[in-house]
Amino acid sequence: MALADDLGKDIYTLAPNGTASFDYLIKCKEVTGSGTPIKGNPAVLKRAKKKVITNALLLAMIDVAKRNGELECVQSYWNTWHCQTKLISHKNRYYTDYCKNRWCTTCAGIRKAYILNRYYPTISEWPEPHLLTLTLKAVNAKNLALIIEQMKKCFSRIIDRQRKRNQRSNAFLLKCVKSLECNFNASALTYNPHYHLITPDRRTAVFLRQEWIKELKKVNIEVSELGQHIRKVENTEKDLIEVIKYGAKILSDSDPAHKRKRNKGDMTGLQIYAHALHTIYKAFKGTQLFGSVGFTLSEEEKKTVTGFKTVANYDEWIFQPKVMDWVNTDTGQLLTEFEIDPYLEYILKTQIDKKLC
Numbered sequence: 368m369a370l371a372d373d374l375g376k377d378i379y380t381l382a383p384n385g386t387a388s389f390d391y392l393i394k395c396k397e398v399t400g401s402g403t404p405i406k407g408n409p410a411v412l413k414r415a416k417k418k419v420i421t422n423a424l425l426l427a428m429i430d431v432a433k434r435n436g437e438l439e440c441v442q443s444y445w446n447t448w449h450c451q452t453k454l455i456s457h458k459n460r461y462y463t464d465y466c467k468n469r470w471c472t473t474c475a476g477i478r479k480a481y482i483l484n485r486y487y488p489t490i491s492e493w494p495e496p497h498l499l500t501l502t503l504k505a506v507n508a509k510n511l512a513l514i515i516e517q518m519k520k521c522f523s524r525i526i527d528r529q530r531k532r533n534q535r536s537n538a539f540l541l542k543c544v545k546s547l548e549c550n551f552n553a554s555a556l557t558y559n560p561h562y563h564l565i566t567p568d569r570r571t572a573v574f575l576r577q578e579w580i581k582e583l584k585k586v587n588i589e590v591s592e593l594g595q596h597i598r599k600v601e602n603t604e605k606d607l608i609e610v611i612k613y614g615a616k617i618l619s620d621s622d623p624a625h626k627r628k629r630n631k632g633d634m635t636g637l638q639i640y641a642h643a644l645h646t647i648y649k650a651f652k653g654t655q656l657f658g659s660v661g662f663t664l665s666e667e668e669k670k671t672v673t674g675f676k677t678v679a680n681y682d683e684w685i686f687q688p689k690v691m692d693w694v695n696t697d698t699g700q701l702l703t704e705f706e707i708d709p710y711l712e713y714i715l716k717t718q719i720d721k722k723l724c
């Protein structure tokens with residue numbers, strides 16, 4: 368009773384002209400960015416699935432990093448655990464904080480879409496784009512970081528040399544987009560770091576392949592002619608998506624020697640190799656995975672949405688791992704009503720491998 372009286376008194380004292388005002392009861396919150404549409408946006412359901420996969424991977428990588436005494440990594444993984452945990456929704460859009468780490472499947476997905484939108488207009492103008500894959504002999508975990516450093520240096524030397532030739536004698540100027548990726552081979556327990564590139568024409572792809580082999584041989588890195596692939600780009604958007612996979616695949620084939628042709632959604636034989644992924648992310652630390660060579664995009668294309676705004680009468684949602692969804696803190700309503708595929712649940716519960724490899 369005392370509480371009710373106090374509350375009543377507060378309302379009265381707050382009203383400037385003697386009439387009771389309830390304006391101060393309106394909840395306000397400062398949010399950043401332009402928000403994500405909720406209703407009619409299939410990406411929202413996918414975000415629940417991505418968060419569930421990321422969380423399972425994170426817990427396993429946290430165990431691996433703790434075992435190795437790598438506390439900085441443990442902290443970075445926990446930061447991703449809190450990525451989009453709390454959502455603020457207002458007028459059919461939600462606002463949240465993103466971790467922007469490459470092991471976060473949502474943040475990596477946002478980054479991929481951003482890169483695709485930025486680069487697609489330029490690449491779709493190229494006369495006969497080609498896809499080039501540059502590889503080298505697989506390495507073990509111990510040598511991965513070192514070999515990635517050497518790959519980056521070799522590639523830079525090829526670019527610098529051609530730039531100088533261009534300045535001196537009008538040799539053609541190299542142009543391409545490139546991304547660095549690394550796969551884990553679960554039967555051989557080895558890592559395959561490689562570059563995917565899109566070049567404007569076949570001549571550039573052939574030139575880069577030949578220089579890559581020469582350059583690696585110069586520094587005694589094992590490389591085979593057959594390991595380097597060139598093919599014509601048939602569908603620019605599809606191939607650009609292929610190039611910007613962004614680092615590493617989370618779900619890997621447990622039997623890569625017997626590669627199966629998968630239908631969409633088929634997850635048979637897939638596993639998450641947490642230790643291998645932790646090794647790859649450590650080796651990639653400080654490395655820009657996607658970049659362009661020989662051209663830059665205009666400032667207009669680089670523009671990002673920033674800025675704050677205040678929203679009133681918002682809803683708040685918290686991600687609850689057990690429910691695998693964001694739950695409205697007032698009403699208990701579920702945001703996405705995501706239902707996990709039973710096979711994915713089986714993988715996340717039983718097929719996460721934390722062994723040393």
Ligand SMILES: [Zn+2]
Nearest residue numbers: 450466471474
């Ligand atoms: Zn994130």
